[in-house]
Amino acid sequence: MQNISFKSFIIVSLTLFSMFFGAGNFIFPPSLGFQAGVNTSVAIIAFCLTAVLFPILGIAAVAKSNGLQNLASRVSYKFALVFIIAMLLIIGPLFAMPRAANMPYELAIKPFLGEFTSFLPLFIYSVVYFIINWALSINSTKMVDMLGKFLTPLLLLLIVVLVLAAIINPMHTGEFAAASGEWANHAVSKGVVEGYQTMDALAALNFGLVVLITFRKLGVNDEKSIVKYTILSGFVAGFILMTIYIALSYVGASIGASGLISEVNPNGATILSAATNALFGRFGIVILGVSVFLACLTTTVGLTCAISEYFVSITKIPYKTWIIIVSVFASIVANLGLSAIISYAVPFLFIIYPIALCLIVLSLLDDIVNGDRFTYVLTVGVVFVISLVRTFDTQFDINFPIVTELFKTYLPFYDGGFEWVIPAVVCAVIGSIRASTKR
Known part of the structure; x- marks a missing residue:
């Protein structure tokens, strides 16, 4: 077994966490807490199985297989091609990218529109957002790395402040509200399935090779050592993710019991916006919205680049054309709105997620x-x-x-x-x- 320094191990663990942690991860734990109410503690643990445990196992599986292409090709080459394309479209322009783009709009723009419900604000916002996304994707590496290093700690700080404020000055009195719908009787199964929505197990199948290369650059070449350190660093990243998910689910459950939101089934962005407004006022919404906007931008730019580079490798269409195609398509989908995008993603995730989980387990x-x-x-x-x-x-x-x-x-x-x-x-x-x- 080869050894690496503790400092290098922590750096890789935090890098792995930052790869998983995007602004989209904000929205599902608060929504879970809001709907699960008194069942929040059980539901969030179940949620973490598919939103934390399997993504970490996915990293180890791909590292052990020396890449997703090698892993998926164990079924067949044609399957690998179709599976990877489907997965990239789902975590890219079909769902994850437009979902991320909608987050700052729902958090920091929609609350100020009041009764104005025209499609025009979202249309203008989505066009501007993906024009910026396209411009940054042309030559993204340095800018995205710089923004990512700055924004991940900033977002973590904002989450800590929000959660501490919700604990010190609870928005509710007494117990959490009663669980609604399926959360009342099927909190465990509902929580596990809800974890699909983070799409992190799918993303993990792309991240595994990155972690593998990182450890090799640190001088670790023994396969058993690579798998060992990958799993250990995954548990560190997973622990941070789980802590954040539990904290955000508490915020959702707290505001759900407060009666401050009259909407029956609000999305996570609406819940976070209302909680931020209740705790810090509208200025807090703006600060959170701007930070999330920048974080979402780094996420969508990174996805645009990765997806475009893959399609360049299997087609004769140049990279600059692909980033236009990806950005335009994601902009169109973004106009459906956050709640609709989340809803439309469910059938696709019910099909592709079990396949991804099977590949992960078979690889291990x-x-x-x-x-x-x-x-x-x-x-x-x-x-x-x-x-x-x-x-x-x-x-x-x-x-x-x-x-x-x-x-x-x-x-x-x-x-x-x-x-x-x-x-x-x-x-x-x-x-x-x-x-x-x-x-």
């Missing part, structure tokens, strides 16, 4: 599976079919004759969104037994 168990293609194809294929059928059923009310009813009747945890788990385990076990007999 690859010493048992022995890289057996049959195991990867069987497990991923079954999970894809089951997730697809359940998503069409629950999200679009579209049933496949006989198949849907069989799944609903015989697959455990169908209602909670984990209908794929037991079949995935069975397929992995079958594949492992088959792989062991071939050795």
Whole structure:
């Protein structure tokens, strides 16, 4: 086993945290707390399974596989191509980028519009935002690195101040409000599924190779040492993320019990804006909004560059054309509004997230599976079919004759969104037994 200095380890851990922590991570814990109410503590722990634990395991899985392309290609080259493109579109111009762009608008502009509900302010804002995004993406590295180093500590400081203010001067009296909807009886399963929305497990599949390269630059070449330090640094980053999520869920639960928000199902940005206004007034909203705007910009610029560079590698279209395409498409989607974007992302995440989680687990168990293609194809294929059928059923009310009813009747945890788990385990076990007999 090779060793690195404690200072280098901490630097990598904090870098990993900053890669995960974007302004979009602000919105889901407050929303969870607002809706889960008295069940917030249980729900946020469940949320952290898919929003913290699996992203960290994803980093280790990709490091162990020496890159996402290698990992996904264990199913097939064509699968890897389709999976990576779908994942980049989801964490890019389809959902994550327009969601991030909407955050500062919802936080710091919409509250000042009052009853003015025209589409025009959001349209103008989204166009201006993505023009800036395009301009920075042309030559982004130095500016984004500088902004990122400055803004991550600033955002953390703002979160600490907001949470401390909410603890010292609670917005509610007595207990948290009663849980609403599914949060009342299915807080655990709802929390786990809500963790999909951070999209961090998908992002982790892209970050793993970066961490791998970082440790190699520090002189660590032994594979076991790389995996060990990746997991350890992941736990440090994950602990910070979990602490932030728990703190923000408390803010959401507190304002949910205060009665200051009359809206039945507000998004996380609305909740944060209302909490900031209650604790610091409208000046606090402006400060938070400006900081989040800059943080979102570094996130969307980084995604624009990474996605464009990937598409350059598989097409003949030049980089500068791709950043225009990505920015324009994200700008169009941004006009749907934050709540709509969050809602529209759910069906896609219900399909791609189980596949990503399976790839992560199979990679970590690859010493048992022995890289057996049959195991990867069987497990991923079954999970894809089951997730697809359940998503069409629950999200679009579209049933496949006989198949849907069989799944609903015989697959455990169908209602909670984990209908794929037991079949995935069975397929992995079958594949492992088959792989062991071939050795």
